[in-house]
Amino acid sequence: MKSTKVLPVLVMVLILLATLVGCAPAVTPESAQPAAPVATEKSAEPVAPAATEAPAKTVYTYADMTLCYPQLGAESDWRTANTASFKETAAELGVNLIFSDAQQKQENQISAMRACIQQEVDVIALPPVVEDGWDAVLQEAKDAGIPVIIVDRSVSADKSLYVSHIGSDMVLEGRKAGEEMNKLLPNGGNVLEISGTTGSGAAVGRAQGFRETLNANITILDSQTGNFNPTEAKPVAEAFLKKYEGQIDGFFIHNDGMAEAVVEAMKAAGLQPGDVKMISVDGTRGGFQMMIDGWVQADVECNPLLGPQVMEMALMLMNGEEIEAEVLTNETVYYPDNAAELLPTRKY
Ligand code: GZL
Ligand code: ZN
Numbered sequence: 001m002k003s004t005k006v007l008p009v010l011v012m013v014l015i016l017l018a019t020l021v022g023c024a025p026a027v028t029p030e031s032a033q034p035a036a037p038v039a040t041e042k043s044a045e046p047v048a049p050a051a052t053e054a055p056a057k058t059v060y061t062y063a064d065m066t067l068c069y070p071q072l073g074a075e076s077d078w079r080t081a082n083t084a085s086f087k088e089t090a091a092e093l094g095v096n097l098i099f100s101d102a103q104q105k106q107e108n109q110i111s112a113m114r115a116c117i118q119q120e121v122d123v124i125a126l127p128p129v130v131e132d133g134w135d136a137v138l139q140e141a142k143d144a145g146i147p148v149i150i151v152d153r154s155v156s157a158d159k160s161l162y163v164s165h166i167g168s169d170m171v172l173e174g175r176k177a178g179e180e181m182n183k184l185l186p187n188g189g190n191v192l193e194i195s196g197t198t199g200s201g202a203a204v205g206r207a208q209g210f211r212e213t214l215n216a217n218i219t220i221l222d223s224q225t226g227n228f229n230p231t232e233a234k235p236v237a238e239a240f241l242k243k244y245e246g247q248i249d250g251f252f253i254h255n256d257g258m259a260e261a262v263v264e265a266m267k268a269a270g271l272q273p274g275d276v277k278m279i280s281v282d283g284t285r286g287g288f289q290m291m292i293d294g295w296v297q298a299d300v301e302c303n304p305l306l307g308p309q310v311m312e313m314a315l316m317l318m319n320g321e322e323i324e325a326e327v328l329t330n331e332t333v334y335y336p337d338n339a340a341e342l343l344p345t346r347k348y
Helices: 006-023 077-093 106-118 135-143 170-184 201-213 230-243 256-268 285-292 307-318 336-345
Strands: 066-071 096-101 123-126 148-151 164-167 189-195 218-225 250-253 277-282 298-301 326-328
Touching (some): 066 077, 066 307, 096 106, 164 307, 170 201, 170 250, 170 298, 189 230, 201 218, 230 256, 277 285
Parallel strands (some): 066 096, 066 123, 123 148, 148 164, 189 218, 189 250, 250 277
16 A cells, blocks of 8 residues: 555645646637737837728829810811821820810800810810910819810910910020021021911910021011911912012011912912022921922921820829929921921821
8 A cells, every 4th residue: 555655745746736737728719819919018008000091092094084175276287287186195095075176266265165164174275376365264264173284375374374384485486487597598688477376376486586586687578467377378478479579588487388378379470489588387298398399498397296295294183293384395497408208207
């Protein structure tokens, strides 16, 4: 029989074991879960995930855009190309384009803009027929929260009334024409000017740049508007050729469409290509053809294909991104020597 001394030790060991097992919590599946976040010394409260994530920002795409383009008219091949650039780009990108033709009348452009404001379009792109008279409707667009991008010609309205202007430096175009005339008439001479739409940024800028640059030995005998279209330019050309017969050394014409009318009048008056040095503006196919035929000695480029850039700017505005306040198109001067080679590449 086992000694009685052993028993009490055994009992104590057993009691000790029982108390140890009894303290350890039973390992159950539940408690196998990861421990709940425990308070760290640093923060008194348990660290919970951020309660309110900022709502995801809507990123607009071209398919969300309704763009108003109250086009000024259809007076020239340049304008036709400008319209095509907007319509084709809108179709490609899936932009909803609200297009209208104002027949070169400001009041028609303004009422088209007002219709767009009523329709709550996303952006208005305005190609202004003249510089002045836009303040009221631009204020209405601003009050309606619709940003306006001025396209091509400029406006005299305060810059706070629109977001950006994209187009040519018209004064520079006039300066380029002046430099070319100086080269064509190094010994000076008399020139005539047939200008674009009275009061338009294009006509005002081109006339100013031309005058700033002409050499002192070149005189501008006369200047009259042809309103950027051949129908109105032709009678002006016929009257000039009669009134200044034999005195004309050069012609500065503010666009190719009007220059084509001047060429018709020159042919009717019995003049030959090169008898009078002619400088035109736009760089349309018609302008390239007049250079190939020897009538025009320099054609100052003016780029109408602004649709893609304007829609990109409009989408940036919809997505709350900053855009440049002034985007100037880079333009060059074209000459007869490579006109035939370039003509097939011309897009307008
Ligand atoms: C100039 C544009 C002018 C073109 C003309 O950027 O506004 O209007 O030179 C067009 O051909 O009619
Ligand atoms: Zn231009």
